[in-house]
Amino acid sequence: MSAYRLSHTLPVLSLERAAAGLESVVRLLVFVTLLAMTIDVFAGVVSRYVFNDAFSWTAEFAVWSFTWLIFLGAALGIRQQRHVAADFLTKNVSGWSAELLSFIQSLILALTVMMMMFSGYQLAEMVGGVSASLEWPKIYKYAVIPVFGLIGLVFLLARDADNTRTLIRNFLALGIAGLLYLGLDHGLLAPLQGISPSLIMLAAFFVALGVGVPVSFSLMFGVFLANSASFILPAPAIVQNMVTGSTKFILLAIPFFLSTGYLLNLGGLSTRLIDFASSLVGHLRGGLAHVNVLNSLMVGGISGSSSADAASSTKILVPEMVQRGYSPAFSCAVTASSAILPNVVPPAIAMLVYASVANVSIARLFMAGILPAILCAGVLMGVSYLISVRRQYQTATDRAPWSDVWRSFLRALPVLVITVGVLGGIRFGIITATEAGVIALIWTFVLGKFVFREYGWKKFYRAFAECGTDAALVGFLIAASVPFAWVLIAEQVPQEIVAWASTIVDGQLGLFIILLVVLAAAGMFLDLTPAMLIIAPLFLPMMTNAGVDPVQLGIIMIIVLQLGGVSPPVGLLVFISSQIAKVSPSAVFRAVVPFIAGAMVVVVLLCLFPFLTIGLWELWG
Amino acid sequence: AEYNAKLSLDVPEGNTKYVAAKKFADMVRERTDDNVDIKLFPNSVLGGESESAEGIRLGSVQMGIITSSVLTSWVPEVQVLDLPYLINSDEQAVAINQPLTDELEPKFEDEGFHLMGFSVNGIRQLMSSTPIHSVDDVKGKKMRVIQSPLHVAMWKAAGANPTPIPAPEIYNSMQTGVIDFFDNTATNYLTNRFYEVAPYYVKTGHVYAMGTWVVSQSWWQRLPEEYQQEITKAANEVQEQLPAMRQQDDKAALAKTVEDGATIIEIDDKGPWKEAMQPVREEYIKKIPNGKALVSLIENAD
Ligand code: NA
Ligand code: NA
Secondary structure (H helix, E strand, C coil), X not given: CHHHHHHHHHHHHHHHHHHHHHHHHHHHHHHHHHHHHHHHHHHHHHHHHCCCCCCCCHHHHXXXXXXXXXXXXXXXXXXXXXXCCXXXXXXXXXXXXXXXXXXXXXXXXXXXXHHHHHHHHHHHHHHCCECCCCCCECHHHHCHHHHHHHHHHHHHHCCCCCCHHXXXXXXXXXXXXXXXXXXXXXXXXXXXECECHHHHHHHHHHHHHHCCCCHHXXXXXXXXXXXXXXXXXXXXXXXXXXXXXXCCHHHHHHHHHHHHHHHHHHCCHHHHHHHHHHHHHCCCCCHHHHHHHHHHHHHHCCCCCHHHHXXXXXXXXXXXXXXXXCCHHHHHHHHHHHCCHXXXXXXXXXXXXHHHHHCCCHHHHHHXXXXXXXXXXXXXXXXXXXXXXHHCCCCCCCCCCHHHHHHHHHHHHHHHHHHHHHHHHHHCCCCCHHHHHHHHHHHHHHHHHHHCCCCCHHHHHHHHHHHHHHHHHHHHHHHHHHHHHHHHHHCXXXXXXXXXXXXXXXXXXXXXXXXXXXXXXHHHHCCHHHHHHHHHHHHHHHHHHCCCCHHHHHHHHHHHXXXXXXXXXXXXXXXXXXXXXXXXHHHHHHHCHHHHHHHHHHHHHHHHCCHHHHHHHHHHC | CCEEEEEECCCCCCCHHHHHHHHXXXXXXXXXXXXXXXXXXXXXCXXXXXXXXXHHHHCCCCEEEEEHHHHXXXXXXXXXXXXXXXXXXXXXXXXCHHHHHHHHHHHHHHCCEEEEEEEEEEEEEEEECCCCCCHHXXXXXXXXXXXXXXXXXXXXXXXXXXXXXXXXXXXXXXXXXXXXXXXXXXXXHHHCCHHHCCCEEEEEEEEEEEEEEEEEHHHHHHCCHHHHHHHHHHHHHHHHHHHHHHHXXXXXXXXXXXXXXXXXXXXXXXXXXXXHXXXXXXXXXXXXXXXXXXXXXXXXCC
């Protein structure tokens, strides 16, 4: 009896053990890579300012490390199931259909990973040459892609494999994926030749997204399928596109700002901000809702990630709001809508992405976010106030005495100086955005680890590896968006849409209306990153010709696309918040409507009055 | 059309390079009876120069007019074009085209490129926040250079403190004082509004930035021979017309920037600059494969 059971569980057990072992190795590599990047960029700052002599290789080394980080972290994301996916279909099924769906997910994932693996291998073989500064053979930069593929396949084999049946299911999925790969390689989709590759790509993307495949893999799946039918891009060029688009120097700031936000929570520094916010606005009607918004504004000045803010605010503030009588849906709605702020207050990941495609000054873009962020925060607090009055949420209490405000301000000060330091440093040209990110990160680390002594090395190791993985997932999403946008642009699809649009309107106002409609539509389905990478390069020439400042345009694009994160059907920020708080997303989507309306008012103001975005830079210039 | 190519450009529409590429594409279309269609993708929408070069090897992009320094990754010989004060006139730049193309073609072929010749992208001049009249004026100043050890070495030798910074960050780095000066070409001085942050345009003319006309080898080999000949002929014709076109555009661009407050500084005696950079020149002639022969080929072409 026991021998019989053992024979069934042994393969399951040993596979799980192997996968877990591999996971810890990859985690260590992610940690080391992020650490190397951090030290490298910091060394660049020190060499320039202390020794007055710049190393010529630090930027290139950082780019290489980021490439490795992205793909190693993406493999780890497969194991930990952390790639962002839309779950509107998967959540509503159970039993057999759930099993089938899960099987299809594994199949598409495995097929996509195989395609990346083989084309990455070809790329590493074909690219040749040495890099400009380090003079290292480029093959080592791209070799990480086949490595990612191998690791990813092992993790897919072990996906949810806690019994023999699921193990067999995974084997089957991988096997069929392998056959499909061979089939596609031998012209399985040849009959589709002649159909627009963009159409095939979009169809495949939406199907994969619908069955619950993560967004990034759905994008890649679409590109590969379109390509199998029409050969618009040679397979190695697809993965080359991923790498070059996602590892631009300016994007290197992403892991640093993301990690800074992470260590802020770990070091208990975020509670200092919340206490300060409470002492300022906690006494108003709807006090905790205001605290929630104000906190996002302050955290936003340090971290650039909306999804991280949505997650941490939901964990810390929503339970307390519910306890004090706010409805769970309203609490999540405030949290999700205020989570757009970290991407509007500088520094912001969305701004880095925009600057990387639009070639605008990141310093100007950062400055341009300040007033719109304050306006947004004001509007969100106003909406919260009106709803709180109507629903009798948390009546006003006594204002905290000024001595308390002062004390909580002092406690929050070591954290708040990061905002000032980052902004000032970039504004006055002492450091670049990437370097500012590194300095903020090191400052936060020193505060949490040595000044307030909130965590030990082991905890730090875990957390920093997590940061590395999260940054990699953001980078991987950017990477996957690049070839997707490439196919659309090479086929001149968006160019034609834009050209058509510009014939039916004229003047700035008409263009703005079209832009807003396109952004709102794209934001409903696409994540901010792919939407930005596709739309920005197309609207930019047209809008700048009409006299719109590219910086103003960038801020408007960021806010409207972020609103897509709180609107159905695919609203990432709402999903994050409702998932953590265990509230139905549809209830949150309803509750978020007045906040979206409020934010749209701000957007209209930003379109009408360029001063609100570009004015501050000119005043301080 | 029977044969389609994507030509990637890092410049906006209207730039000399774009206008030349357009002329070339039109000629090719006409002379092949619409059978070869070359589509232009300006503004780096298909990727920057380095990505486009990789794309040409891989076959996602079929053509490019790519700054030679980018291609040193694969063909280290072309680094010779970045040696300071090697090319000193448009006439010389035109004259070297044929012999240099013949000499380097096999090397490019080995690396997956078909080489169709060279043309002047522009002349590298200094753009600075403070006036620069002699080589002493750059001593100790922070400078942005392209990501190339040769350029770093060259400016270190001249006494400056060079840092490689990505091109999109030049404007910002100047504005905020991360750097004091950099080198670039006249048309970029206008189109990137560099004159706003670097009002002094200093005509050192230390390097001729050469555009390398490269075609994807796999695409090229699929073409019938008569089309190959027509394309090569069209490319060479445009390459010959380019210096005149560029001179005119440079002049117009500079006039516009002067109107907006820029100051042009002539460097009459380039001797001290040449002298300061001489050791680097010697060093790299030894480093570059076949360096000595290539340098004498370029110096003697007239
Ligand atoms: Na919040
Ligand atoms: Na931010």
